[in-house]
Amino acid sequence: DIVMTQTPLSSPVTLGQPASISCRSSQSLVHSDGNTYLSWLQQRPGQPPRLLIYKISNRFSGVPDRFSGSGAGTDFTLKISRVEAEDVGVYYCMQGTQFPLTFGGGTKVEIK
Amino acid sequence: QITLKESGPTLVKPTQTLTLTCTFSGFSLSTSGVGVGWIRQPPGKALEWLALIYWDDDKRYSPSLKSRLTITKDTSKNQVVLTMTNMDSLDTATYYCAHRLQQLVAFDYWGQGTLVTVSS
Numbered sequence: 379d380i381v382m383t384q385t386p387l388s389s390p391v392t393l394g395q396p397a398s399i400s401c402r403s404s405q406s407l408v409h410s411d412g413n414t415y416l417s418w419l420q421q422r423p424g425q426p427p428r429l430l431i432y433k434i435s436n437r438f439s440g441v442p443d444r445f446s447g448s449g450a451g452t453d454f455t456l457k458i459s460r461v462e463a464e465d466v467g468v469y470y471c472m473q474g475t476q477f478p479l480t481f482g483g484g485t486k487v488e489i490k
Numbered sequence: 491q492i493t494l495k496e497s498g499p500t501l502v503k504p505t506q507t508l509t510l511t512c513t514f515s516g517f518s519l520s521t522s523g524v525g526v527g528w529i530r531q532p533p534g535k536a537l538e539w540l541a542l543i544y545w546d547d548d549k550r551y552s553p554s555l556k557s558r559l560t561i562t563k564d565t566s567k568n569q570v571v572l573t574m575t576n577m578d579s580l581d582t583a584t585y586y587c588a589h590r591l592q593q594l595v596a597f598d599y600w601g602q603g604t605l606v607t608v609s610s
Contacts, residue, residue, distance in 0.1 A: 379553075417596035419537075426586055426603050427529075427537065432596040470537055474595035478552045479527075479539040 380404050380473050384482035390490045397458040399485045401471035406451050408475070415474035418447055418456045421484075422467040430469075431456065463489065492516035494526075494587050494601035501607050502577050508606060512570040512587030519545055519565050523592035526570040528561065530583040531603070538583075542590065543570060577608045 381404040391397045407414045418431040429438045431447035434454060444459040458465055466489060471482040498510035510528070517524055527542040541561040542550045551559050560573045570587060584605045588597035 413595070415595040417594075419597075426600040427588075427597070428600070429594075429596055429598045432594045432598070438594075438596075438598060472537075472596070477550050478554075479542070481537040481539065483536045 379478055380407070380476055380480050382471055382473055382480050382482035384469075384471060384485050386485060387483070388486045388488065390488050391458075391461045392490050393463065394460050397461050397465075397487055399456045399469050399471075399487075401449075401454045401456070401482050403452045403454075403473055407454075407473050408451065414450065416447075416449070416454050417472045417474065418445075419470045419472060420465075420467050421470065422464075425467075427470065458487070461487070461489070492589055492599040494589060494599060496585060496587050496601045496604040498585075498604055498606065500605060501609065503610050504578055504608060506577050508572075508574045508577050508581070510572045510574075510585055510587075510604065510606075512572070512601060514568050514570070514587075514589065517589060519543075519563050519568070519570070521545055525590040525592070526563070527588050527590055527597060528570075528572045529586045529588060529597070530581075531586070532580075532583040535583075540574075540585075541572060544592075579608045582606065582608045 383402045385400045419427040421427045435447040446457050468484045468486050494514040525544045528540040543561045558575045563570045584603040586603045587601045589599040
């Protein structure tokens, strides 16, 4: 199984300031078709997960452009350019390159 | 507009079999490239993928739970059913179903989830 490791576990951020979350996979997420199937999800308190980013850097429909994804191979990053109050929650990375599908342990974003 | 909703028992006893139904709208599970998956989340813990069924009836399971899981679809009813046998207290979790498109290889629409508690 591909292990997804997220850091930090928790990220206290001042409103309006940037936040960055790292996700590292135990092996390359480059698929044989040449794509890298790494996605990011946001889970607000009491809510189901919501897709933010797919294939490393593609924002899903309706996702604000303050969210961006980057990376390659085994190292990936989700950035929030200016954190807003509604961004509070837990963020997960997920790999879809190989079965079983696996998630990172989550990073909690909270306001200082 | 794609929506999914999970339904099933909120409480099951140890050793019993859990049957969950995902009823969806806004898409067809007979359309090429479409899949529906099940993911669970124990209270306060991370997400765990369980199973996935594709439009062509291809099925994938988490290896650690494969012997206990069965996923099926009823295209005419717009439903996907997950059964999990021999339930244990460690299976207490919120169970989600989610839509997946082949092109995205990501779960893009999620149900609200249903909390299943395993207790005698």
